[in-house]
Each structure stands twice: as structure tokens, then as C-alpha cells.
Amino acid sequence: MSTLDRIRSDFPILQRQVHGEPLAYLDSTASSQKPRQVLEAMDAYYRHTHANVHRGVHTLSEEATAAYEQARLRIARFINAASPKQVIYTRNATESLNLVAYSWGRANLKPGDEVLITEMEHHSNIVPWQLICQITGATLRFVPITAQGELDFPALDQLLNERTRVFAFTAMSNVLGAINPTAELVAKAHAVGAIAVVDGAQSVPHLHSDVQALDVDFLAFSGHKMLGPTGIGILYGKRALLEAMPPFLGGGDMIREVKMTGSRWNELPYKFEAGTPAIAEAIGLAAAVEYLDQLGMDWVAQHEREITAYAWNRLHEIEGLRVLGPGPERRGGLLSFVLGDLHPHDIAAVLDGAGVAVRAGHHCAQPIHDHFGIPATTRASFYIYNTHAEVDRLIAALHKAKALFEF
Amino acid sequence: MSTLDRIRSDFPILQRQVHGEPLAYLDSTASSQKPRQVLEAMDAYYRHTHANVHRGVHTLSEEATAAYEQARLRIARFINAASPKQVIYTRNATESLNLVAYSWGRANLKPGDEVLITEMEHHSNIVPWQLICQITGATLRFVPITAQGELDFPALDQLLNERTRVFAFTAMSNVLGAINPTAELVAKAHAVGAIAVVDGAQSVPHLHSDVQALDVDFLAFSGHKMLGPTGIGILYGKRALLEAMPPFLGGGDMIREVKMTGSRWNELPYKFEAGTPAIAEAIGLAAAVEYLDQLGMDWVAQHEREITAYAWNRLHEIEGLRVLGPGPERRGGLLSFVLGDLHPHDIAAVLDGAGVAVRAGHHCAQPIHDHFGIPATTRASFYIYNTHAEVDRLIAALHKAKALFEF
Amino acid sequence: MDDLYRENILDHYRYPRHKGHLDAPDIHYHDVNPFCGDEITMEVQLEGDRISAVAFDGKGCAISQASASMLSEAILGMTLDEVKALDKEFILEMLGIPIGPVRLKCALLALKTLKAGAWGVEEWPE
Amino acid sequence: MDDLYRENILDHYRYPRHKGHLDAPDIHYHDVNPFCGDEITMEVQLEGDRISAVAFDGKGCAISQASASMLSEAILGMTLDEVKALDKEFILEMLGIPIGPVRLKCALLALKTLKAGAWGVEEWPE
């Protein structure tokens, strides 16, 4: 069996039919599918081990705690964090970014300070900063985008200044596919004394990520986009920053001592983990990371590069189709496009009729769509289980949509 | 098969052995076990349906969205919410309580205002109020506890006054077992113009809960304590209150429109659900609610009353053992106790050796332990799958612990 | 899919009825679908209690635009009270196609906009 | 379980060595285990570089108290540098029993307290 066949056999959902056709799932940028290894790890946890963690003296609780903390260690290694204490479990990348904005932001931002983000951000890396700027009186600024759909570097150099306290940017755009030069952008932020907050929701699932080499201050990502379950995300942070931050949510597990007169906080990472955590989900995410590691992130990136280049070429065969963002050599495995006057919803619906699942809309990134003056795009995205044959089916279905709606 | 045998056969983990003995799981107050129906619902979701919700036009996304919203409706019915829009998915009861404290609290509390909680609260219903009082300048007050371990009603009537803006209390104590008269307490809060925030983490899994009959303003609870998965909780709120509240976390799904100059919020419940939600977990929780409904909450409460009364009597056979809190007729299915000078950790460890899983510690409720002047207790708790025979094993193991440590 | 784009839907999409603007509308309301950015403006002119003229404008998918076009035809001559009483089922019957929860928002956008205008509220809460 | 409460653990728990307080400790440090409220105070007196007297006080389970008692015996005569270098493995060997992650916090409380005192930091971060 080829590697690809073996991978596909690990994903039960790929056996599914949609409208009588085999499912071609081209929507992994929104959420990936899960291999049975991940599902089995969670199921086994519930069937053999489940108990609440951290406080129990009994066997199940000891085992659950060990599995939960082992998962943290596994995830820390995946991004090369110096210590698992720097890996905080959240619900998703969105909560991770909110945690930084609320906790670090409220303690550090004041009127006159500037928060710099980019026009290609997902709403999850825009709205938290809008909210915290409103609360603290800091000013929010946006790095513009070039006509090619990449960061405007001269403008960036102008916008970064000694008032900039935070530079928050996505490592890979979920609309343009653009891969930003994270290490370089982090260095630019540090040069003016700002911290670098990296939205890794799209990069961590697809590219080798080394938080120490990249020198990021914070990195946020979601489990469900990288073969893991829903309900779990990660915030990585530099130790000194995390130590200095006030807690975010209050409750069980995040305290050292609660008196009626006040409380003392627990050590990292627990200071930021209030209440019973997503235990099974942490274990599922560790299994996902294990799966990716066994493939190797180089294989993952290479597979996606190939299929994206193929899809890029085939899409450009279609008259009137325009792909947003940079060429295939500087992008991740997703292609957002417009096709004449056809509405993305209609395109996606016709594709669905052919068993091809793509996303249509603004992909939670309205500013970048405003920038291009289009309300919505259609997006096909690829992951480890996608094939050239699925790309061919995408193309065929697009021709069908054209025939139906062009008049 | 008896109902109890049938129930037990639904819980795979009850087949487990611990230290060579069959597992007697007496720690459901910390977290319940899961029936296969819940695990199968989640597994089936991942194997057949998973996609990101709300934005997808393709079949999987439509199906996932329908299942996710159907789950909300199911949960809304379980607590008799007037509308599923009033049911907000969170990670756990802790996050639900933080959401109210941060969002409602920041918009409504000011210096001079008072927030009233009780000495028997879990840290999750203390620390968020400490944090928000610090931010807003409001004053936090505590209703004391009687020697019997119940709310001190005369003191409560003194403490509730026209400055009280919030009265937050647990419907059932996770240490004392005390069931508080929720409807009466809510009415008292309303009489002085305060809102009533109810921590239902222990009550919703065990008692029939009707938010409209109780007239609660907010109700918080966790899925993992009521046969559901980890990683999901609920905040119920009155519509007018929720509508008037500012959002909490910012990001995808919770917005109507994002412009670089600012954002407009989405309608309920989405305003409070930022980022990709815990989709599989919502579906799992709905399956749990379905399971409880099929048994009937009356059966659940009756079963627990019986077993608790039996355990109460048998525990009092042990010399030097003292149970905290009210008698069996006014409590839920949990018993926290001290046994002479024996340390709860040591008791729990000896019990574990006999396959009996109980919790030892302060159960995230330090103030109530401070009140009784004891650092920790041992807690045995019961749910639908527990038997009289398990209580007998608990008693036998306690005698063994006494023999080992008393000198 | 083939169910979704029945000939009558495509026909209304290609040749929308009542598309444009009225000179002096009595009711004029605009709304967007937050999930996809589709926009609809509904305009209505009254003679006494009855709708004597109607126009819509908008950008969006075939479902939302066809729904607006069909709705515009359907309400001509109705009273305002009749319009206020229109519901989801009315639209679904009018379209005559099976619709999932996400596309439902497209299908209902025109009605949602119209009803907010008719009731004079900021947003019609479904 | 029977593994956990070996006779030597029970012996140190029943008859703790060095329990009490020193009159003039050079190092005195108190810490609690946030997960169960166990408390330990470690006191040390130095002669030159070496530990010449030691005392502990505390409330807690058999594991935490036996560990404090055994640790007190073990460090008598050590240099402060030797104490600073003690690690988790030292305690586990000393106790000689299998310990899971939660009870580990009990077992390590005395060492954690001692090392924070020896290093003069607010808390020894494991």
C-alpha cells in the first residue's frame, strides 16, 4: 500500500458517500478529519481510565493525571517548547488568543500604546485586540496587504515603532494561503521592544514549528485542525511572560490557596487552566501529534506542496477563475478563488452535489475580503489524505457549476 | 436484568479491575463515568459527520451544524429553557461562571455594589467574583454556614440588601452535600433587586432542574459530571440579561460583521461562542441528557437517596467517623467525612488498594474546610451506577485503614 | 444539489422580479447574512393597508436572490398584518426545495429583512 | 496500596525523627501543597557549610510526613550545596515505594520546602 493509501485507510469518514459520490473532503482548513488512532485513544481513555485529574489519590485519577500530563509533554515536544509548563490547554486557537489579549493585554497596555495586527488576520486575531484596545485605551493598527496578497513589508517597517507593544500576526493566512516569514517578523517585533503573538492555527498543522528557533513570545493553535478532536487548543508562551501574567479565568485547579479574603495562584501551566479540563481531548490531541510525527512534518509539507501546485495549475485552466494570494511556491495547502459572477455558495452547493466538500464565505476574515472588494470566496484546502484524483473531481464539478450558472 | 444491572452494563469502565479488585467508583461528584451511548454518539459523529459548523454549505457541515444545534435544543429541554438561544456552550461550569462574572459583572458592577456568595461555594464560584470585584471595585460578601453545615438563613437575610447586585450560590454543595432551596434563594435575591447566579454543577446531574420554575437568572453546569464528555459545559441565562451583556471572548462565530474600525456582535447564543466549538462534546452531552431522561430524573434522585441513606447509616457504625453537613434527608448523594486523626490521603490510598475510588482533599472548597477547621476530608459520592455492595466494600476498607493507621 | 437548483429557482435568479428601488417606499429595510455577507434591501409601498408596490435589491447566492424575487411577487397585495405573520414554512413552501440549516439562512434573509421593516424593529429574531 | 505503606514509611509516620523546632535556625521555610493543604516547615542550623541540626514540623499524610522525617535524617551533616543538588530521584529512592503523579506532590513537599529555603527563593519550581 502506498503511504497515501495507508493514511486514507486510517480515516473512517473517507469511506463516506455524499449524494451518491465518494466524499472528497477539501475543507481541512476549516477542520481536519480524524484518524482512528485519535478516536481510539479517546475512546480507550473513557472506557478504561477516566476520572478527574490532579486531585485524586485513587488509581484512575492517578492514571488520568499521568495521561493528561504525558499528553502535554508530547505536544510540547512537537513544537519544541523548552518545558511542558509553557503549554496551556485552551478550547481552541481563539481562546488562546483571547487569553493573551485579556491577561497580558490588561496588565501591559495603556493609552498611547499600539497593537499592530495585519489585514489578513482571522477574526480570532482581530476581535480580541479590538476588545482589549477598547478596555485599555491602546490603539489598534493594521499592516496592509500588497496586490499579490502578501504583507506589505515597507508599510510594516513604518508601522512598527517604539509605541508598538504587541505585533500579532498569522503564520499562514486561511484565505490567501500566504506563509508569512515568522522568524523575521518576530525579530522585527523584538527590535522595537514589542512582543510577537503568532496565530499558528494554520501553520502548526501543516509546517514544522519550532517555538524556540522562531523565538515567538506566544503561539496559538487548535487541535481540531491538526487531526485532533474538537474542544481543545493550545497556547504556548515564553516562561517569563506567562509567570508575570495575571490569571484569566478563576476557579478550581488554577489556585494555590483560596481564602475568603483573597487567593494565591497556582504555578504554570495550571494558573491558566480553571476548572475540569478537556482531559480526553488533550489525550486525543497527543495521539494526533503522534500521528503527524510518525509521518514527519516534512512529508506533510511536501505532500501538500505537490497537491497544491497541481490544483493551482488545474484551477487556472478554468476561464474566469482567479485565485487570491501568492503563487504555489509561497503558500500553504489552500486555494481561495472567485469564478466570474458565480456566488461561492452556489459553487459550493454544486460541488457538494458531486461529493466535493469545499468552503464558501468570508472564512472569518472579512477585512481581507473587503480589501479585495469581494464579499466571499470559495476555498479548497488540502491535507495529508487528499489525492490528485480529488483535485480532478473538483475541477470537473467547477465546470458543471459554470455551465449551470453562467448565462 | 434489574434496572441497575442494565445501567451498569452500559458503563464499560465498570468492568475494570483496580489492584486486582473490581472497581467501585465512588467519585462521581468529581467526574462521572460515561455510558457507551455517549461514547458511541461521539465516535459516530467523528466517523460519519465531522466538519466545522455554521459556515459550511457542504453536506457534512450541514449535518454537523444540525447535530450540534439539535444537541442544544435537547439540553435546553432538559432544563426547561424557554429557548435554545439561552443555552450557551462553554468548557465547563467554571467557564460558565467566569463568563457571567466578566461579561455581566464588568458591565454592571461598580464601587459600593455588593456581590454575595456563600461559604460553601466551590472555588469556581468564588474566585471569578474575587477577580471581578477587584476589577470593578465592588465588595464581596459571604453568607456563613451553621454548625450543621447549612446556610445561615438569618445571616443571609441580613446580608442581602439594596446594595446587593448579585447573589451567587451553589444549588448543592460538593462537600456538605447540602441541597439549598434554590427557588426560595432566587426569590430572596429578586426581592432586593439582585440577580441570582446558580452553580448547578452538582444539582443538574442529580436533580430535576427547571430553570423557569426556579426563576434563576443564570445557571452553570458541566457535562462531565452528568455522564457527558469532558470539555463541555453550559451557561443558561435569561434572555434579556444575555441580550444586554457585552461579549466575552472575541473571534470567529461570535461576530456579525468585522471591520477594521470595529465589530458588530452576532445574535444569541453565538455572541458568547467564539471560535470553533466543542462540536463532538455537545453531541456527547446531548446523548448523556437523553440517557438521564430515559431513566427519569426522579429515578436518579430516588436511587441516590436510597444509597446515600444506606451509606450514612453504615458510615456511622465506624467509631470516630464524622460526616460533614446535614442528615441524609436534606442532602445529595455524597458524604464527606473525617475519621479520627487519619489523613484523607492515607484513607483514600488504602481504599484504592481495595478497589474503592474516593476523593481526598479540600475538593476545591477551602473556605468551607477552613470553617470547620480541617484541611481536608474524604468524600464518597454516588451516581446511577452505584450499588449497596459497593458501600459495603467502602465500609470494610475503612476498617482496614483504621487498623493500619490508628496507634 | 440538483434538487436545490430547480428550474424555477434558476429562473428567478436569472430574471429577478421587482429588482430595483422604489421612489418613495413606506418601508425600506436592509440586512446582511453574517455568515456569508449576502445583502438584501426590501422596499414596500402601501396603499391603505395593502402593499401596492415592492422592490428588492441585493447581492448574494441563487437561493437568497431567488427567494427575494419570489417573496416580492408573493407579497404584492398583502396587508401588512399578513406580511408580519409570514413564517419559515411559507418560504420553504414557496421555494419547494429541501434546505439544510446553513442555506436556510440564505433562504430566509429576504423574509427576515422584510419582517424587521414591517415590525419596525432593528432585527427580526427569526 | 500495601506497597505504599511499607513498614519503614509507617514507622517514620508513627515515630517521626527531628519533629519540632530549632531555637535559632539559619534556614526556616514553610510551604503547603495546594492540592491537599498539607503543610511542612523545614528548619536547618549550619556549622560552617554543614548542616548541624535539623527539624521539621507539619501536618499531612503518612507519605508527606514520613518523607519529611526521612529527609531530615538524611541531610544531617550534608553541605548546603549538596542539599541544593538533591532531586526527585533521591526522594523516591529514599522512600523506596512506587508513587503516582498526585501522591508525588506529597512525597516531594519536604524537599521542595527545604530547597526553596536553601536557595532563598520564594518557591522551588520542582
Ligand SMILES: Cc1ncc(COP(=O)(O)O)c(C=O)c1O
Ligand atoms: C459545586 C461545584 N461547582 C463548580 C464546580 C466546577 O466544575 P468544573 O470543574 O467542571 O468547571 C464543581 C466541580 O467540582 C462543583 O462541585
Ligand SMILES: Cc1ncc(COP(=O)(O)O)c(C=O)c1O
Ligand atoms: C488563521 C486562523 N486563525 C484562527 C482560527 C480560529 O481557530 P478556532 O476556530 O479553532 O479557534 C482559524 C480557524 O479558522 C484560522 O484559520
